[in-house]
Amino acid sequence: MEAGRTPHDPALNALVGALGVRDPDFRAWWAGHQVRGPRQLTKTYLHPVVGALTLDVQQFSVDIHPDQQLTAYTTEPGSSSHEALRFLLQWSAADTGRGTESPA
Template identity: 50%
Template sequence: MLFLDLAEIPVAHRALVRLVFLEPRVRGLFVNWEQVAAEVVDRLRMAAARMPGDPRLTQLVGELSVHDADFRRWWAGHGVRTMAGGRKRLRQPTVGALELDWQVLQVLTASEQTLVTYTALEGSPSHEALRILGSWNAAAPVLCPEPIETGP
């Protein structure tokens, strides 16, 4: 897993902004955490402008404001930023230092959802580290000893 095992995190808590501020394992991954966190807050503000009054967004901002002083400071700064990509430097506990390019892909049928992809330059140490990390996390095939009933 690049960041952490999401199966350990309740579905309602899997927003990247929440993980960046409230999950110590994620916070410690980023070499330049303050820059990453400030950018995440600015993108959250963009989402708030697109979806004013969204109760889930209001709840998230409230939770982060209560639990993290850095979030409160950046949220009060009123910065707005939209970024479609960039480069992040990580300290991944399993494979070490990574330098990854990232890109945001917007889901056209659900504008509140985005997919962020991370890639490494082919042949780079980060590329090899991702390959190793991926092989360690490859799921073994699931074998079903008995037929599964699918209904009447």
């Protein structure tokens, strides 16, 4: 990721070059762009109301703030986790609607 942000950094380029010369695995990983690590994964959470939720997690870099990331959680449409999230959305909307009416 750092090489993508600063492609003309001489120290970083020297390090990549040295690692490529010394380590054939690194050379293959670098060529295949596998040195970044996984950017998409699946996580399962145990929610106290709906139980297990399996979510796909994607992380995106924020170019103007390299130390920050945007993380998006999604579900497979029609899955039990998708239905559980829809339920929680409706449940929380109903809960926030209570007690907000102005007195008569």
